[in-house]
Amino acid sequence: MSNPQQLRYSKEHEWLSAAEEGVSTVGITAHAAEALGDVVYVQLPEVGATVTAGEPCGELESTKSVSDLYAPVSGEITEVNQDVVDDPALVNSAPYEGGWLFKVRTDDSAGEPELLSADEYAAFAGG
Amino acid sequence: MTDAPRRTPLDALHRSLGAVMTDFAGWEMPLRYGSERDEHTAVRTRAGLFDLSHMGEITVTGPQAGQALNHALVGSLAALAPGRARYTMICAESGGILDDLIVYRLAEDRYLVVANAANAQVVLDALTERAAGFDATVTDDRENYALIAVQGPESASILAGLTDADLAGLRYYAGLPGTVAGVPALIARTGYTGEDGFELFTAPGDAERLWRALTEAGREAGLTPCGLSCRDTLRLEAGMPLYGHELSTALTPFDAGLGRVVKFDKAAAGGTDRADTATTPGTPVDFVGREALEAAAARAAEAPPRKLAGLVAEGRRVPRAGYAVVDAGSGAVIGEVTSGAPSPTLGRPIAMAYVDPAYAAPGTPGVAVDIRGSHEPYEVVALPFYRRER
Numbered sequence: 001m002s003n004p005q006q007l008r009y010s011k012e013h014e015w016l017s018a019a020e021e022g023v024s025t026v027g028i029t030a031h032a033a034e035a036l037g038d039v040v041y042v043q044l045p046e047v048g049a050t051v052t053a054g055e056p057c058g059e060l061e062s063t064k065s066v067s068d069l070y071a072p073v074s075g076e077i078t079e080v081n082q083d084v085v086d087d088p089a090l091v092n093s094a095p096y097e098g099g100w101l102f103k104v105r106t107d108d109s110a111g112e113p114e115l116l117s118a119d120e121y122a123a124f125a126g127g
Numbered sequence: 128m129t130d131a132p133r134r135t136p137l138d139a140l141h142r143s144l145g146a147v148m149t150d151f152a153g154w155e156m157p158l159r160y161g162s163e164r165d166e167h168t169a170v171r172t173r174a175g176l177f178d179l180s181h182m183g184e185i186t187v188t189g190p191q192a193g194q195a196l197n198h199a200l201v202g203s204l205a206a207l208a209p210g211r212a213r214y215t216m217i218c219a220e221s222g223g224i225l226d227d228l229i230v231y232r233l234a235e236d237r238y239l240v241v242a243n244a245a246n247a248q249v250v251l252d253a254l255t256e257r258a259a260g261f262d263a264t265v266t267d268d269r270e271n272y273a274l275i276a277v278q279g280p281e282s283a284s285i286l287a288g289l290t291d292a293d294l295a296g297l298r299y300y301a302g303l304p305g306t307v308a309g310v311p312a313l314i315a316r317t318g319y320t321g322e323d324g325f326e327l328f329t330a331p332g333d334a335e336r337l338w339r340a341l342t343e344a345g346r347e348a349g350l351t352p353c354g355l356s357c358r359d360t361l362r363l364e365a366g367m368p369l370y371g372h373e374l375s376t377a378l379t380p381f382d383a384g385l386g387r388v389v390k391f392d393k394a395a396a397g398g399t400d401r402a403d404t405a406t407t408p409g410t411p412v413d414f415v416g417r418e419a420l421e422a423a424a425a426r427a428a429e430a431p432p433r434k435l436a437g438l439v440a441e442g443r444r445v446p447r448a449g450y451a452v453v454d455a456g457s458g459a460v461i462g463e464v465t466s467g468a469p470s471p472t473l474g475r476p477i478a479m480a481y482v483d484p485a486y487a488a489p490g491t492p493g494v495a496v497d498i499r500g501s502h503e504p505y506e507v508v509a510l511p512f513y514r515r516e517r
Contacts, residue, residue: 037147037356038164040469040476041443061445063163063356063469066499092162 183247222419278324308340321365366511
């Protein structure tokens with residue numbers, strides 16, 4: 001599955017949409033979802049919580065493992081995807097669409113986050 | 128270990144099917160081909176196809192092969208009828224479990240011992256040493272077999288189209304030599320999934336032909352290639368122990384709740400008339416670990432050790448091997464998870480755990496699992512979690 005060009009990517013395999021009125025959407029990449037296998041449980045940060053770029057802010061459990069979910073940027077959580085909490089399989093079936101995880105109002109004072117373009121991420125993740 | 132991982136005869140085929148491969152006991156094995164949950168469901172409702180060529184085959188032959196195995200293992204193998212199979216264990220002198228095994232008696236003087244891949248060398252070495260005083264030969268046959276399993280309710284009908292063997296007459300835990308898709312194979316009605324199914328031992332050079340023929344024959348019935356990930360959730364739902372999780376050298380069969388596999392009263396020739404028996408038929412034989420196991424049995428009867436219990440989550444967080452089982456009220460550690468996974472059949476996480484006897488009864492209230500610092504409530508249930516309808 002190709003990585004959408006309009007998104008930016010973290011080395012922890014999250015994607016981040018371009019901000020609309022300061023709010024970006026975050027999910028995990030198709031590559032990460034494939035590596036995890038069937039996701040069975042998603043723990044997301046609370047709405048209103050502050051997250052820090054590169055720090056864990058939740059977890060994803062699959063059949064075989066549990067993985068931390070990292071915040072790709074610093075900011076305040078404005079919304080979480082209740083659909084994916086109720087049906088974690090959305091992370092596997094639609095990682096860039098219905099499987100989005102949360103929305104974050106980015107804190108610009110934290111500086112420019114270190115994120116990759118789609119092509120850079122593809123190279124990083126091994127194509 | 129710096130050795131490169133070993134590959135089964137079906138390695139290229141797995142990769143062409145897009146398998147996610149994993150290192151398992153020194154072998155590169157398919158973990159899953161697509162969704163492990165779909166693979167699990169295929170086995171429960173239709174049929175799944177597994178490559179189990181990593182398993183360790185050891186052949187024991189000779190006029191005293193049965194007596195050698197009676198001495199080497201905890202089970203009564205001399206009494207096993209030709210064509211039948213038995214689940215058994217090999218223990219250390221101390222009583223600790225070295226491995227759990229399936230032993231097939233292929234003929235009067237011929238047995239096939241199937242060990243876990245990780246323990247195959249240990250089992251081979253122990254059998255060789257323990258058989259030394261008997262007229263029996265132990266042969267490492269790991270390189271001479273590939274093993275393909277077809278598991279699930281449709282497996283008999285799929286296999287029936289490829290063989291003239293009498294599958295209807297082949298009982299659970301029985302095996303017979305035959306031909307499947309033109310390929311010679313030992314056809315065994317055994318498995319590790321909790322479903323009806325077959326394990327086909329064949330020559331490595333025939334494995335791909337057999338796999339492809341099964342795939343073709345099973346297409347309409349929904350036969351699905353399955354990896355080790357779903358094999359683990361299938362066996363866990365079926366309450367079957369896995370060496371390295373529920374079984375280890377630190378535990379005797381009695382500690383694992385499997386004391387029934389230890390046959391203290393096994394006789395040299397199992398009651399059959401044999402002119403060549405070294406000991407009098409009917410006399411209980413000595414076997415490696417007997418003394419320690421008798422003590423373990425007595426200990427288990429007087430002061431029961433931690434018992435293997437089933438746990439079902441009330442929430443959705445998954446318990447993993449090594450997590451502590453705790454008293455939800457006091458927080459005291461009362462046990463340890465040995466295997467845990469989201470159960471596709473139950474739709475909730477499940478676990479097997481060794482727990483203090485006071486908490487082991489189904490329905491015991493106030494039991495929780497410490498999942499990374501949070502005490503999640505769990506229901507204690509009887510094993511297995513899943514039993515197929517017959």
